Amino acid sequence: MATLTTPAPSPAKGRRFNGLPFIGPSVTVLLIWMIVPLVMTVWFSLQRYNLLDPTVTGFAGIDNYEFLVTDPDFWASLTNTLLLVGSVLVITVVGGTLLAVLFDQPFPGRNLARLFAIAPFFVMPTVAALIWKNLMMHPIYGVFGAVARALGLPAVDWFADYPLLSVILIVSWEWLPFALLILLTAVQSLDREQLEAARMDGAGALAQFVYIVLPHLSRAISVVVMIETIFLLTVFAEIYVTTAGGPGNATTNLAFLIYARALLQYDVGGASAGGVVAIILANIVAFFLVRTIARRLEV
Amino acid sequence: MVKQSLPKRVGIAVLGWGAAFVLFFPLLWMLLTSLKSEPEAVNPSLTFTPTLQSYGEVLARADYLSFALNSVLISVGGTVLALALAIPAAYVMAFHPTKRTRSTLLWMLSTKMLPSVGVLVPIYLVFRTLGLLDTRLGLILVYTLMNLPIVVWMLFTFFKEVPHDILEAGRMDGARTGAEVWHLLLPLTLPGVASTGLLSLILCWNEAFWSLNLTSSAAAPLTAFIASFSSPQGLFFAKLSAASTVAVAPILVFGWLSQRQLVRGLTFGAVK
Numbered sequence: 001m002a003t004l005t006t007p008a009p010s011p012a013k014g015r016r017f018n019g020l021p022f023i024g025p026s027v028t029v030l031l032i033w034m035i036v037p038l039v040m041t042v043w044f045s046l047q048r049y050n051l052l053d054p055t056v057t058g059f060a061g062i063d064n065y066e067f068l069v070t071d072p073d074f075w076a077s078l079t080n081t082l083l084l085v086g087s088v089l090v091i092t093v094v095g096g097t098l099l100a101v102l103f104d105q106p107f108p109g110r111n112l113a114r115l116f117a118i119a120p121f122f123v124m125p126t127v128a129a130l131i132w133k134n135l136m137m138h139p140i141y142g143v144f145g146a147v148a149r150a151l152g153l154p155a156v157d158w159f160a161d162y163p164l165l166s167v168i169l170i171v172s173w174e175w176l177p178f179a180l181l182i183l184l185t186a187v188q189s190l191d192r193e194q195l196e197a198a199r200m201d202g203a204g205a206l207a208q209f210v211y212i213v214l215p216h217l218s219r220a221i222s223v224v225v226m227i228e229t230i231f232l233l234t235v236f237a238e239i240y241v242t243t244a245g246g247p248g249n250a251t252t253n254l255a256f257l258i259y260a261r262a263l264l265q266y267d268v269g270g271a272s273a274g275g276v277v278a279i280i281l282a283n284i285v286a287f288f289l290v291r292t293i294a295r296r297l298e299v
Numbered sequence: 300m301v302k303q304s305l306p307k308r309v310g311i312a313v314l315g316w317g318a319a320f321v322l323f324f325p326l327l328w329m330l331l332t333s334l335k336s337e338p339e340a341v342n343p344s345l346t347f348t349p350t351l352q353s354y355g356e357v358l359a360r361a362d363y364l365s366f367a368l369n370s371v372l373i374s375v376g377g378t379v380l381a382l383a384l385a386i387p388a389a390y391v392m393a394f395h396p397t398k399r400t401r402s403t404l405l406w407m408l409s410t411k412m413l414p415s416v417g418v419l420v421p422i423y424l425v426f427r428t429l430g431l432l433d434t435r436l437g438l439i440l441v442y443t444l445m446n447l448p449i450v451v452w453m454l455f456t457f458f459k460e461v462p463h464d465i466l467e468a469g470r471m472d473g474a475r476t477g478a479e480v481w482h483l484l485l486p487l488t489l490p491g492v493a494s495t496g497l498l499s500l501i502l503c504w505n506e507a508f509w510s511l512n513l514t515s516s517a518a519a520p521l522t523a524f525i526a527s528f529s530s531p532q533g534l535f536f537a538k539l540s541a542a543s544t545v546a547v548a549p550i551l552v553f554g555w556l557s558q559r560q561l562v563r564g565l566t567f568g569a570v571k
Contacts, residue, residue: 019391026388033444037418107312113319122554124505126526127543131329146343185562223566234414237507255416275417286412
């Protein structure tokens with residue numbers, strides 16, 4: 001886990017207070033939740049262990065890892081994971097910023113429009129995946145296909161022709177409203193007089209946006225990036241429901257690869273090696289993110 | 300504010316409503332499809348005779364109700380347990396901070412960075428050994444631990460805003476710590492605690508990774524039920540839409556009601 005060294009606030013004044021009975025339970029269960037699976041994952045990753053075949057036993061050394069890194073599926077899943085996280089982050093942060101500025105402008109029914117716009121964030125991933133797969137992107141029954149045919153264009157079979165892009169679109173749809181929600185709140189706290197002053201000085205809309213709005217949003221953007229990254233690294237349900245990692249390995253991300261190894265092929269050793277890689281990857285990201293955030297937080 | 304010209308105001312309204320429409324469209328379409336009959340549902344058309352038939356069929360399936368019941372029990376259970384663990388912890392960190400408080404908070408958050416896929420195998424095996432696979436208790440435990448860091452953070456953020464003097468006064472009057480939290484702190488921070496609970500409910504309700512991997516039938520919540528529609532024999536568009544609408548509607552309303560507080564909590568008060 002990312003360790004942090006940050007200046008501590010001064011202890012409460014007055015009499016000593018024994019906080020252990022209060023904070024102890026939370027810390028204990030979280031420690032167990034963190035350490036037990038972590039140790040087990042590392043241990044299993046060094047074992048030959050198949051749930052179906054009890055004859056496969058013994059210390060494997062780094063065989064599982066060797067097998068993992070020589071498996072083209074692994075590299076594809078790593079690439080897919082990074083592509084997915086990266087693309088969705090770019091789409092949601094850029095789109096969310098623009099939408100936040102838009103929804104900050106007064107227009108009739110603005111509050112209602114906002115509610116509609118943030119709705120997808122509250123939709124469960126399995127539902128999101130299913131309505132996109134069947135009602136939107138289905139080449140015969142879907143809305144996109146119908147619109148394409150109405151325009152005289154051939155309908156696109158999204159999940160066959162652009163599988164990863166399709167997943168990226170669905171996940172972006174789920175997370176764009178989240179970015180909007182957070183960034184809109186940040187935009188609203190902007191000092192209006194500062195904008196007014198800039199306008200008086202002759203700053204155009206673009207200059208105001210770049211020099212005043214964007215810097216003001218930087219903290220909110222970093223929060224969005226951090227929270228989204230935590231969730232996007234392990235996107236699972238959307239892939240499970242729509243493509244099951246396919247076609248081939250086109251939409252297999254690290255999460256789905258581990259799931260397939262463990263619960264479809266019962267290869268605990270191999271899946272655990274993948275798990276260790278996932279943990280390392282998440283921590284590399286977390287290390288930088290939490291440090292950035294910690295600097296911006298007032299605890 | 301400088302008054303904007305009329306064409307510009309119209310343009311903003313059109314853009315705003317256009318964006319809202321595009322984002323909401325899949326949900327709108329889901330709602331419309333759920334009101335169609337099954338033969339009409341496969342045809343992406345706007346003309347149809349509304350019917351509640353699909354809702355009737357979905358609700359008539361006995362297992363639908365058991366999935367829904369699982370969702371409710373597991374989400375509420377996970378939320379209550381997380382709050383019970385987190386309230387005392389957040390109280391101590393907000394009102395009796397020590398040198399370690401800051402790093403404890405950040406450590407808690409960092410446990411969220413442990414990707415669930417990375418620990419799926421051990422949890423699966425531990426659960427199998429303990430007989431927790433496909434049980435409500437198993438999912439409640441997982442959801443509690445999954446949300447605990449965020450719940451602690453949110454409560455901490457809300458508690459931090461309560462002036463120390465108020466609790467100090469209660470303490471002078473001889474209130475013990477338990478009473479201080481229960482009779483003073485919680486009533487004062489009720490909106491914050493409520494929105495923390497709501498966020499936890501939303502996250503539990505929508506959680507799909509653990510529910511798909513740790514349950515099969517007995518304890519499976521709505522996320523798993525909906526996922527079962529992805530199999531070819533389950534592909535009934537109207538029924539799928541009706542089931543999805545019923546699964547999404549309650550949590551959507553919760554989300555809308557608590558959106559303001561959610562932002563504050565989700566960003567740990569960093570975004571005002």
